[in-house]
Amino acid sequence: MEGTHKIFAPKLTHFFEQRSHGYYYCPKILPTIRYKTTNSKIMSTSTTKYRRSAGYKPSIWNLEFLIDESSKRDRYVHQPDDEYVNIVKRLKCEVKNLMVDEELEPLVIFKIVGEIQRLGLGDYFGKDIESALRRLACKFGDLELDLHATALGFTLLRQSGIFISQDIFKQFMDENENFKPSLCNDKEGMISLYEASYFGFEGEHLLVKAKAFTKEYLLSNNNNHSKQEDKLIVDDDVNHTLGLALRYRMPKLEARLYIETHPKDVETALLQLAMLDFNRAQLMYQQDLHELARWWKDLELSEKLSFARDRLMECLFWGIGTLPKPELSSGRKALTRVFKFITIIDDIYDVYGTIDELELFTNAIERWNINAIDELPDYMKVTFLALYNTVNEIGYEILKQKGFNCIPYLKRSWEDMTKAFLVEAKWLQNSQTPTFEEYLNNGWVSVSGVVALTHIFFFVSPQITPEALHCLRNNHDILRLPSMVFRLSNDLATSEAEIERGETANAISCYAKEKGVTMKDARKHLSNLIDESWKKLNEIQVLNDTPFSVDFVEAAMNLARTAQCAYQHGDGHGSPELIKKKILSLIVDPIHL
Structure with missing residues (x-):
């Protein structure tokens, strides 16, 4: 039929x-x-x-x-439980070691946590992630981070129930309290700021400005995107971002999409576990x-x-x-x-x-x-x-x-x-x-x-x-x-x-x-x-x-x-x-x- x-x-x-x-x-x-x-x-x-x-x-x-059609299932489903447990155990040790490493750059930690969350694996490493994020939250305002790291960190902290003031973004604004035009040279940072703006509260007008600023940029960039092969993935990301903000997406569907569209960006063991x-x-x-x-x-x-x-x-x-x-x-x-x-x-x-x-x-x-x-x-x-x-x-x-x-x-x-x-x-x-x-x-x-x-x-x-x-x-x-x-x-x-x-x-x-x-x-x-x-x-x-x-x-x-x-x-x-x-x-x- x-x-x-x-x-x-x-x-x-x-x-x-x-x-x-x-x-x-x-x-x-x-x-x-x-x-x-x-x-x-x-x-x-x-x-x-x-x-x-x-x-x-x-x-x-x-x-x-x-x-009788069950044999058509993907081979990963039928991996022995002990192999699955071993992968989880090994990754937990690796992530735990990364989360407690105070010498590691904050952006590296934010990227790892961001990947884990996007892959739908947050429950596996919940306590270690929370501990690392709370440690970084205590000194977040004193860290010298670029737009991408700041916006990603802001998103992850609020997503984890940790309050961070919107004022963290004032460093990227001019004397007229507008976001600096030069930020448009950082596509990754602009996407991260756009996603961060969806974690705002009532009355947080700075984040309202951030949303309008980044949305205008993303729409303009999407309408004039390059056809070069190395830009296609970025343009797909912009399309996906504009379609529905990350804050509004179903986590399980988002996990699958991220696994299938960003396999080269994810550490092999994490990808396998996901x-x-x-x-x-x-x-x-x-x-x-x-x-x-x-x-x-x-x-x-x-x-x-x-x-x-x-x-x-x-x-x-x-x-x-x-x-x-x-x-x-x-x-x-x-x-x-x-x-x-x-x-x-x-x-x-x-x-x-x-x-x-x-x-x-x-x-x-x-x-x-x-x-x-x-x-x-x-x-x-x-x-x-x-x-x-x-x-x-x-x-x-x-x-x-x-x-x-x-x-x-x-x-x-x-x-x-x-x-x-x-x-x-x-x-x-x-x-x-x-x-x-x-x-x-x-x-x-x-x-x-x-x-x-x-x-x-x-x-x-x-x-x-x-x-x-x-x-x-x-x-x-x-x-x-x-x-x-x-x-x-x-x-x-x-x-x-x-x-x-x-x-x-x-x-x-x-x-x-x-x-x-x-x-x-x-x-x-x-x-x-x-x-x-x-x-x-x-x-x-x-x-x-x-x-x-x-x-x-x-x-x-x-x-x-x-x-x-x-x-x-x-x-x-x-x-x-x-x-x-x-x-x-x-x-x-x-x-x-």
Whole structure:
């Protein structure tokens, strides 16, 4: 079949031979709801009602697992564990020795740390890197460094949660507080300064100037780049930098790209470890997919709800982007299931359901009681029951792991989201265009970021404290800001299709109508709002003044990054071919070097 890819999950046959199908509940703790459906498509109880269609494309993936094809996997995946351990052990010693060498030039240390981070290997050398960076931070202002070293150091320090003042860049400015034109002779330094500018806080105007200065230079350089062979790689780097700043990129995808495009720039052992690490992580993602595919097949919802987007692979893409660490498999699978139901319910509210039905469904979510389904049409009954079982199953998993009943928090996040969905459905029915403020106040909830992050919180938090729970329930900025980036990125990608479907409420149209500006100006404003949200996220990460764990803060920022990646070139969820290559590189194809 054209455009269909088969996913390989080697050595997993025994898993499916031993695994029983169904839900795992303790009857004394949680009720289990089971249901059976026929193979016929479930329609509304009122078959005469008009149903809209968004014209979504079917899934482009065939989730068959060909076990006998496992030998085609890259040879690095099958290296013995002891060889992998030896490589890690040797590299840890080498990096540790470099990090403690006080005679080593700061730029050398920054370059090594920068490479390690870009390769996705930061967790292997975390303590040694942090120790070295804190030592350099104490004397950073006294070091005589060029633009590249200063900008790279600033980026790495803030990325590691170490505050460095923007004033470090004043040495590169003239008496009029403008950046010196002579800096344009240092392309590497200009790229590094551009990347550093994305780590600014609110009110750091010097970094705003740095971004404008370097962006103008990079755009000009890119438009007039040399065709000489030795300049092609540099120009590719400029293209990549301008496409999406490093701060906004998905770390795992960035690691793969860096491995494949800069192999000569990386020390051989580090490159080998990066390849091993990526391919081993990919095997875990494939195992996750194998289990999720069986779960999705057993639910039989894709046949029953044919109007909804079938996006299992794309939902796993979101799960990996948000929780890329292989050891977070249980959280990643739960998050993928969450995104599957978000997609279905979004299509019910956006496209298929009538207002009367949507009000009934919203009420059923609020009640969170199986008796509520009696009032629902058939297609909503199976949706509610499947969601109810899945969320309770996730809650039971958390109860076993952490000893905490999180279901009231999970349920409340779904309730808030569906209420926001209902507001948007009524705007559509009434052909109403809300104010920009009204739209955003509802839109950052309806985009589903809070639902995703609420579930994530209970998987990645080592301790569940009352302070963290209070902030979680009251939508702390670490939930709101990634959701705002998510919403604005979504609207930048989907507004044209929504307008074609007759929808009147999206950030671009609301802002353009209210301010009397062009759609182009509205899009620029949304991009600026994304940058402003990230400035606040930067401050949260560096100042670390929340009751949340470092892992949860990182997951929240990863959700924002995944949204920007998925919607970078259009609606990657509605038109999955737009992110097909990214999914192939992340989940399907191993690295061959």
